Amino acid sequence: MTRPAKRITSSDVARAAGVSRATVSFVLNDRPGLSITQETRRRVLEAAQRLDYRPHASARSLAAGRSDVVLLSIPDLPIGSGISRFVEELATALAAYGLTLVTHLAGAHGRPLPDVCASVDASAVIGFDPFDHDTIQALYRAGARVVIPPDADPPAATGHLGRAQADHLISRGHRRLGYAAPAHAGYRAMAEERLRGVTDACAEAGIDPPVVLTTTLEIASAAQAVTHWAERSVTGICAFNDETAIAVLAGLYHHGLSAPADLAVIGADDIPTARLATPPLTTVCYDLHQAGRQRAEAVVAGLTGHQDDVALTPAIPQVVQRSST
Amino acid sequence: MTRPAKRITSSDVARAAGVSRATVSFVLNDRPGLSITQETRRRVLEAAQRLDYRPHASARSLAAGRSDVVLLSIPDLPIGSGISRFVEELATALAAYGLTLVTHLAGAHGRPLPDVCASVDASAVIGFDPFDHDTIQALYRAGARVVIPPDADPPAATGHLGRAQADHLISRGHRRLGYAAPAHAGYRAMAEERLRGVTDACAEAGIDPPVVLTTTLEIASAAQAVTHWAERSVTGICAFNDETAIAVLAGLYHHGLSAPADLAVIGADDIPTARLATPPLTTVCYDLHQAGRQRAEAVVAGLTGHQDDVALTPAIPQVVQRSST
DNA sequence: GCGCGTTACCTACGCGTGTTAGTACGTTAA
DNA sequence: TTAACGTACTAACACGCGTAGGTAACGCGC
Structure with a gap:
């Protein structure tokens, strides 16, 4: 030692x-x-x-009244590689301004976010989900000078992912869609937002709302869902994320069926194994590079007092076309 | 706002x-x-x-000479859900002692770890990879009072994963093994440690060292590796991690072959999609629940001055038997 | 010589805490 | 009556830094 x-x-x-x-x-x-x-x-x-x-960071921030720590709060869900890329991009962009990014898993058992914010004396806090008003106030009282998202419209932005999935399938002629929801409780809120995007897109295209089924990451569970969808003449599935989509592909394989002939499947997030699936998975994802950079700019603008100059334009999802649709 | x-x-x-x-x-x-x-x-x-x-955390840590922040450094690799479980467990255990866990992605572009440690004024730093001596010194100079791993034998511990993979294959009769190394540069150090475990196990079993091939997460790349292994009569593959293993499975499928009949494949980490692969992937992983709790205890022991009381017994890898071996 | 401006630095204060060394007020013992 | 001691606090310093305000030295014009 x-x-x-x-x-x-x-x-x-x-x-x-x-x-x-x-x-x-x-x-x-x-x-x-x-x-x-x-x-x-x-x-x-x-x-x-x-x-x-x-x-000594503490002495400096005490004297100067500000620290160079930015806190990223990650919701309580299994971290995907997409988030990891986002974090990396954000950290890099912030480092260019002399700011240090640290992340915190806002798990159910951990400490409340304002406590963590106070503990690291963060001068900015970035979140995924929108914070409620009380939390925002507590964060400011805990010493934060910038809080992102303040209370704006990121829920709508999240819905964009689902909308992009549905639009893709609809543009390829599918008229009856299904939605593969995750069983994991931590995904609930995010899954509902993505589903809303799918539902909205269906409404605008004048077709029925999606047939929503929940599936675990077990082949048996996914195979059962596939049976249900087949019974209701569903031809295209929007999956909550790539893992769920891969489960659906496995469910198809279990029945001797395959995508896209029997059922088209589109995922979300573009995880590394998406391209290795059979068939390689079509998916949607954000330009996380840009999203990270934008968040970093918003933080810097906020810290220098020009917080109104940077508007967080919702990230635009991109379709990664492979062979499952 | x-x-x-x-x-x-x-x-x-x-x-x-x-x-x-x-x-x-x-x-x-x-x-x-x-x-x-x-x-x-x-x-x-x-x-x-x-x-x-x-x-005010800064004022307190300035006056008291210690902060309640524990920094976890995560290597520059796509974060799997295994790590996320580990982090949650660790954060919960530390919170019970009034300590706050924050994590930092040690990406290639980010700030050096000692800088980050100084920025958040962490009193303890936990890492995955073993730190080299200079880094440890810098961390202490940056204000850390406990650094885990100090410089002990975690390389050996990491090697255990590879050893477990090889032992599993050898116990099932394979006498000629291959190792699927990742192309991603960030994985280099960790891949070499895991490979060492495989090599050691081969030596002890009295068989040839593994045939090491590098593959990306592209099907074509993996298929090429499969061809090479076949030429050299390899019958079992230890993959660096599950993603690489799934790539090998996809490479097999590309040739109309499959595991375990033509080539047995074992991964590492047990990612969620491992069970969804065709065939479901046999893999090895640590008991992260226990590992997190143990790290937390080591940190607390170190901070209270009893750092010699807690020995970090290397985590024991477990084989998750599925159908690819 | 004096006033003024510029350059190159230093003295000294305060940030919000933790903590040591006290103080004021009892109560008891000699 | 006074010393000794416990109780329940408070006054004041220190932590390492940023920074406002000062100062000494020098040049320049008159």
Whole structure:
């Protein structure tokens, strides 16, 4: 077991560089409007690097009244690789502004979000689900200066995914759709939003609402759902996500059937194994690259006081066409 | 957009309760060895609750020299649901000790771990991969008081997964094994450790080392690997993880072959779609529930100074027998 | 010599806590 | 009467940093 090393403070750097602590602070924070000799600046930077100086975050945020921590709250559901890509993109974009992203699984047993926000002294909080009003107030009281989404319309945005699935199937001639809902309770809210998109698209196309069936990730369960859909002449399935879609494909295979001839299946999220399914799965997903970047910009705009300048345009889902539709 | 609320400090609580700030601190931290009247205690608690007082984490950790934040570093790889279960378990166990877990995706582009550790002022850092010595030193310098794994034998533990895979195949009579390595660069280190376990198991069983081939998650790539293995009379494949294993299954299917008749395939991690593969995938995984709880205990032991009392017994991998072997 | 402006830095305060060393007020013991 | 001791608090310092305000040195014009 390696022993803890002593903490390096800005006084240590100041002493090593032969200047005052204030000068160290000016140099390291690149304070504008102050004149520091190139030579002094160099000495400070060299000393800081040599000592591997890292400002004490707590002291800094206490003094400056703001931290560089951004908290991402992830709902209590099995994390898919899509979220992971989103997180990576977001973290990268924030890092470019000197901000650090940490995530927190808002599980049922964990601490309430405002507590976590206070614990890490986050200056911004990003969520997936919209927060209710009380939570937002508590987050502000816990020290957050920016909260995203504030209370805007992301539910509608989530519905877009389902709408894109349905539109795709309808455009390929399907007139009777099914919806494969997940059994996992944690998915409930998100599944209902995606379903709403499907239902809306059906209504606009003038066809019946989708036949909704719940399936677990067991082949037997999916096979049973396939039987039900067949009985009701359903020809195209929108699945809650790719895993559910792959379950449906497995259910088809179990009956000696296959997509898209017997039943077209479209998933959501584009997980890595989607392309490895038999047949390779058609799916929809957001441009997470863009979504992450946009969230990062919104945070930065909020922190610098221009929060009204950036509107969160709902991300546009894209269809990844493969062979299951 | 709701407007930020003013921060409540312990002075506010003290004023509201008609006592000094010090008394508030004593009451809220339940300081032992001090006598506080029941009545005073009640007044303080009531005032704190009424004002929704939350101690400023930065100020507290500055003054006390410790924070209640535990940082979990997750390697740069698509997060599987297994990790998510592990994180949930860990967060719950830590919350019971008043500690807050936040996670950080150690992506290639993100900030170096010590920076993040310093940013959130974490008092403990938990990692998956073993940290190298320099990183550990930097983490201590960044303010961490406990680092897990310290530098112990988790490489061996990680290797256990590969060993379990190989042992399983060998026990079923396979004498010539292959290893399916991932193409993704972020997986490199972890893949090599798992491969080492396979190689060790082969050596102990007195058979040739595995035929290592790299494959992407494209069917064509996997099919090519399958051809190579067939040419070298390989009968059983240990895949780096389930996704790679599913790619191998898809490669087999592409040639009109199937597991386990033509080639046995075993994955790792037990992702949700593993049971949905054709055929359902045999795989190995850790008991993450137990692993999370154990890490939490190690952190607490470390923070309270009894770090030598808790030995991290390497988690024991379990084989999930399905139909691909 | 004096006033003024600029450059290059330093002194000193405050952020909101935890915590040590006290203080004021009893009660008891010698 | 005074010392000793326990109770129930409070005053004041320290943590490491950002930053407002100051100051010494120097140049320049008159």
